[in-house]
Amino acid sequence: MLILSLDTSTTVCSVALHQDGTLLGCYELFIERTSSAMLTSLIDDVVRQTGFTLDQLDAVAVAMGPGSYTGLRIGVSTAKGLCFALGKPLVAVNTLAAMAEQIRGFYPADTLLCPMIDARRMEVYCAFYDTAGEERIPTKAEIIDADSFGEQLAQHPVVFFGDGAAKCRAVLGQHPQAIFPEQAVTPSARTVGKLATSLFASGQIEDPATFEPFYLKDFMTTQPRKAVV
Template sequence: MRLIALETATEACSAALWIDGDLRWRLERAAARRHGELVLEQVQRLLAEAGLAPAQLDAVAVGRGPGAFTGVRLGLGVAQGLAFATGIPVVPVSTLAALAQQGADRGAREVLAVLDARMREVYWSLLHAGPDGLVTAAAESLSAPQGVRVDWGAGPRLALGSGLSAHPELVRWLGLSEPEADATALPCAREVAVLGAAAHARGEAVPPEQARPVYLRDRVAEPSRAPAAPGRGGGE
């Protein structure tokens, strides 16, 4: 299968090309206002290097959020435009799951993906990594840092994402040691491609007009109210 993947939901802009398990990718960190220019260049370079035309692709995977409004909209728009032009489907992939996949690839069994959402809030989700891939343990949420409540399971654990750099107190609140936290990690099209290929194989691709962004903030009337210090126990 030949799949192009895009991820533009954060300050990191990237594209990846999956060809029957062979993965090539490009990552650049830049201001969001350049994402449109950069991601199109990345797609063109990847296809040219592989000697492929867009019409030879089977699908386009895209990070569908949550993340920056402009970045999520841009990535989805580029993916839909490519899909409409070539007659291929879109595979929407959770940006948080793509980030969590990095933790799974590093050997973690319990992965907390947490992105800075501005306005003193974070996007976050807890996922378990197993032999069949990632399984969501705590649904994607938008909350104040105090609202991040994690019930850690057994096995190595890792929290990663820009939410940790914006709110470093989370590491202490969640009972993590320094090696169990990576505040520099950002979502990448490499993992969007891996998860997108698996989702495509499960029949989860959709027509481009059915691909939808996930913002989370649209569904929140006001910031979450939570206890002053999150612990390791379950939710309320």
């Protein structure tokens, strides 16, 4: 089972190739803006350098969000284009679930994992997972204040991580049950592909014609200012 995975949910643009759940190759760019050309180049590189061709893929996986509106559009559009062109199925993976997969083996069983993606002002996109990878609280947009996550912190140690965790640390950093890892955790196709392997094996695929990213919130635009004459 050969799966190509893409993640452009945030400023990290990453592509990975897995065979039967084993990582064969991964390319990541830590840049401010992802472009379709950059992503296409990474796809070509990871497939070629691992000795495969696109025709040999069994499926294409993509981080579905939440995250950057523009980044998600690029990643999902590219994944759908590959699926149509190659006649391959599409697998969608929640970005926060893939982030939790990166660290879940490092904490005791009673710990909750709360990956966070920065939104606007004091808002984050977050979800809660246990150390077995099971979702405990679904993905939501949360405005961080002193009362945030009180119920969870009263019952479990909670690990807050991702680029939105700094907002949480400023408010909850002194809580005895709140844990903030020093090592940065960013979305990556490495764990998107790992989770996609299980989803694909269990028949959880998407229709490329109708699938849309999980934006969580509507895209906000600003009106251009009128020129002053």
